[in-house]
Amino acid sequence: MPITKVLHLLRPPPDKQYSSTLPGLWKYPSFRDEALKSGSLWLKGKKADDGAEGLWRIRDDLYDFSSWIHTHPGGSDWLELTKGTDITEAFEAHHISFLAERLLPNFHVRPATTKRNSPYTFEPDGFYRTLKSRVREALKGQVTGPTRRSIVSADALLTGSLATAIMAGAMWSYSLGALSGFLLTLTVISAHNFFHQKDNLRMYYFDLSFMSSREWRISHALSHHLYPNSLLDLEISMWEPILQWLPRPDKSLLSRYGPLVYSPILYATMFPVQLLIRITLYLKGHMKGPRKEDFIPLIYPLVIYSYGVCSVRESIIMWLWIITVASFCFGCIGLNAAHHHPEIFHDGDAPRANLDWGVQQLDAVRDRPIVSRFNFLALVTFGHHGLHHLFPTIDHGKLDKLNGILEKTCNEFNVPYRPSSVIELIKGQFQQCARIKPNLVPPGQ
Template sequence: MDCFVTKQKMTGANHLVWELNTLRIEIILCIRQKTWLAGKRADDGAEGLWRIHDDLYDFCSFVNDHPGGREWLSLTKGTDITEAFESHHLSQVPKKMMGKFFVRKARQARNSPFTFHENDFYDTLKKKIYKELPNIPKAPAARSKFLADILFFCYLSAALLAAYFKSFTIGTAAGIFLCLTAVAAHNFFHQRDNFRMYYFDFTLLRSRDWRISHALSHHLYTNTVNDLEISSLEPFLQYLPTKKHFVIRYMSWIYSPLFYAFIYIGQFTKNLTEIMITGQGFTWEMLLPFTVPILMVAITKEVTYVVIMFLWIIVVSSIHFGVVGLNAAHHHPDIFHDGDTPRSKEEMDWGIYQLDAVMDRKDITGSHFLVLTNFGDHALHHLFPTIDHGLLEHMYPVFLETCKEFGIEWKLSSQFELIKGQYRQLAKTIPNRYPPKALVKEN
């Protein structure tokens, strides 16, 4: 099935990633992850290899030995993985071993304006965090695993009890537990391959797809036109400041919960349709969510009722997932969105940009459970996505010290303010005229 493809030349200084200081590229916007990757392969100048900064590498012989799992490299072959490489590796060891995979210099300049210069903000913060890691207790990471396991057990138990007692109240609880399980599982699909990442697949979504749309797209190019979590919501929800129809600006406040209700089902239907038409794309994880209704039928012997109850659980969970996810950190008029005036070329440090595109919630930060199940400690998670959520709270002293050193603002608000801001951003049509606060480094 051909997906809807939008091609556009991004012109003007306000389009951060796609034109900055005479840089022009043509980008393909599509909700399908494979098409997004195909667009990057066409635009990134990686020449069928892996590009990091201005160098090309051949990791074919290393794919199966990659400590994070083969999927990360197999997905990204033929693309520029600079942002992913820098944010996924704190140690200097990977950089030291890359020489044996070096092929040649790239023939064209990088499309992305983001920089990773030595001793700039992100490089400095990475070095400090890596030095601090041995002093951080390991128990919170083990607690994250325990919480994810407990949440999954609660989902499974509640789903079976809902079927047995024919209770939609218990079914609602099962839906909430499923959402909490999925958000907790998000912590694990950022890391090396592990079984807990597949808890996410019980929602009808696929962790493999989200490694592309979330980890490789949203995390690396947050709130830009190359962020699949922006483009895949359009035209129903439009967060970038541009000309919008009245219905999109204000009626989306009303119909967005209905949109949330079909996040899971819509994505699964799209995947299933593609498989039926192309004969490709099926993975064993797609069967995981249906193990639960099979168990429900085994208990009740009533297929029709179980189908209704399972759909109820899925819809409840999908709504909760949409509410939590879209109000977590990124959509507020004070947060940078593509179209707003960006920082100067000299301030295009990737870590600084991540803080421009994030706003944390003071009523979530500080609680391990809330952070794990509500996309908490979001700024630190974006800066260090492979580090377990349970460890992030121990990094704040170093993080805040480095922000102060470089004059970088860490935006902290409340959940209620972000919910209000999300609706204001939907209605916003005029980009911010002024760039985020200029960098003022301490002497």
């Protein structure tokens, strides 16, 4: 059956747009239902919807950070990418200290003329602001940026992956190639810890996979992290109609139960598919490029050919095998890590009345205690997921020290945060695909 017919069977009725059940997310995101989705297109939609008038919007005020872009301590990317959008959630989550807030008046231009297209609040005495003040105090005096443990782990994983890739080529061993692919997966996930932070070398380990660290700074850090499981979450919409996690009554039987059959294929092809989508967008002029980091994946075939004593053809074959294994492992870990289960909030469900951003984050996330118990496992399998969503710029190596603060604050604000097992989340992800009825009882009740 042609792929176009398969997509037709999966896709809901044409022009079917659902309103968000989150109060305050009043406008359906522009370009959300385009066939080829990307971070660049998502930003284009935000610029059309956010009422930032070509500036940067924080709450109901507009700011001009043009003179600050190249002196921004976190790197120029964050401001260049978000110009023309509402950055309220990013501003709050990415700045733990008071410094950024104290500097804001220097860049103020005027009040915004439209209401925010966002459901979330940041009240001074609310859950998130209270939690952040306690985290700020707990980290006072500590060196910012990545921990030595995270750096050593990422470097060791990359070294191991390249070494086994060379041995796989020299001995022509698919088993060693599979091991290299698995280690590449762990390398790529560890790099996710670094691209949330200021510009650094190790964030580019992510690009070894065919995926783009720059695109993921948009789709993951600016979209998914700030608006998880909502209509604004690009990591929800980019998989539609093949994987449909939002509860919709018009899902076809194929889209509800098909993932049980075809998910392994999706996992194994997600790396090369991301590259193909990016190339298509380059050729259509919807994305600038190619960029220098797009050529980083070529390190693997060059290393295999140079040191693995095999031909160019054999080097490419082994490289593609490594990428396929890495893609499959990444899909298995990433898509089942924390967000999809019938008991987790998804847009379409009834939200709780408290729209504090931190509370809403925890309603869309689950943690796996067996993973978060070990810092290395947390680094390479998206562990400490709740804390990471709340404070994405804090290195994974420091998050375990904040568990007690999170638990205390949750208890004070009566915000239950229930953990899940790895198996429960894997099973729940497929149950969520099959779910068509929204949860009418808000989280926590």
